[in-house]
Amino acid sequence: MNHVYLLGSLAVPSQTYIGLTDDMAARLKSHNEGANFHTAKYRPWELVCCISFKTRERAAEFENYLKVDSGHAFAHRHLW
DSSP, rough: OOOEEEEEEESSSEEEEEEEEEEHHHHHHHHHTTTTTTTGGGOOOEEEEEEEESSHHHHHHHHHHHHHHHHHHHHHHHTT
16 A cells, blocks of 8 residues: 655644655654654654555655645645
8 A cells, every 4th residue: 555644743833744655654763763854853753644545656646736735725624
């Protein structure tokens, strides 16, 4: 399965992150260990939402949607 996930920073609550992975547990651990340049300074992170897809293509389409203005508004209204 391929997962689109939303993270919320526990240190800076206004900071959020949207990503895509096929191993959610490992990816969250990676974010919290500081392995990702974009998220390291806002550690620790908590998983807010995870949506699974059969194909990587569908997951990537949804991730891209969440990263545009209307998708960002959708996520903040319904998922965060």
